[in-house]
Amino acid sequence: MTKSLIYSLAVATMALGGTALAETIAPDAVEIVDMEVNASITGSAGNATDGRDAFADRKKGNCLACHANSDLKEQLFHGEVGPSLDGAADRWNEAQLRAIVIDSKQVFGEQTVMPGFYSLNVGINVAEDFKGTTILTAEEVEDVVAYLMTLKDN
């Protein structure tokens, strides 16, 4: 493949991504202030339906590994390492939920078992395939946050 062809492919891909991609905040540039991240880290609102999938997907959020969630009762196994997320949006506002998903250590403290899903502050010896990457992309973070906002009891 020639360099110019690669270049035009890259431009085309970026164009497909649209403006949202251009405004994405990198993991090490996200600022968590008073346990909140106020604005979307992609510049646009997430999609709750996609967020529901990412929440359950073992290769993405795999949130069910640790949390029960009645809204996903069609999924066979729900973990019990963390609290049930039923009514999560009654307990937390959107900016707080975004902070929890991005880097829970900055909300619950360093000792929490919950991984940071958009953080590079991770454990030692990260496997080659995952080095320098985050568990969720910025878009997936926003999708999951949009989905969490639907978990209301009252």
Place this chain on the structure above:
Amino acid sequence: MIKMRTLTAVMSGLLAATAATAVLAGGPVDEALIIDGETEITTRTAAPEGHPFDELISGWHYRTDETRALQADSFQNPGMLYVERGEEIWNTADGAAGKSCADCHGDASESMKGVGAAYPKWDAASNRPVNIELQIDACRKNNMQAEPYKFDAADQKALTTYIRHQSQGMPVGIDLSQGEMQSWWDNGKDLYYTRTGQLNLSCANCHEENNGNYIRADHLSQGNVNGFPTYRLKQSEMVSLHNRFRGCIRDTRAEFPAAFSDELMALEVYVTWRGTGLAVETPAVRQ
């Protein structure tokens, strides 16, 4: 990306049609392990001094009714096939010296009784702790002029299972006063509490803080080693201890150390100590 999402949606749709949420209630079962109605196995015991737990509990208590029943019946326990294979190897000559293990050690039920319960042990010759696998390799090299086994070779697992089985029912207890065992214990402890990988989890996050809880479909135990090598139903085969360690480390999305490396030997020393007083179960059955 779009393709992936559609696929996931289709898959969860399929699941929705066929399955209802399983009701999971965590915690160890309150039962006794008696093998063939004869050999009572100590699966719960008071922890040694300086241990984070009050009570040590074998992984057996965290498994399903079916899995526990398999282990309690040595005719049904699939791990017993490996014990039998191990006995064959024990009695078969190998290597340029033309010797078998039995030629020097005789009847394993006598010479190896209690041996597996006391490993890892300090080894002055190599100036580090050795486990059963490394001791077998040392005998093959020095006493039989045979090649050491490749890690997880079928015969290595069978022979290790056979030797550990001779200590079934005997309490795990290692001697930390020999050589530099204590500093290997210290290193193992550091590793046990070190978070690894992109998921940023330590052994303690799962096996100390969350034993008794489900992590998705898996019921977390204290992560004791008294049943190793264990027969895993999921893999339909015997799993060595270092293979299990590596699996747990890999699941944190971390690179895992080589089998028998300093890291994994230190972990083996420390984690074996954490199970002090539990009886050797080999071959245990796990899911």
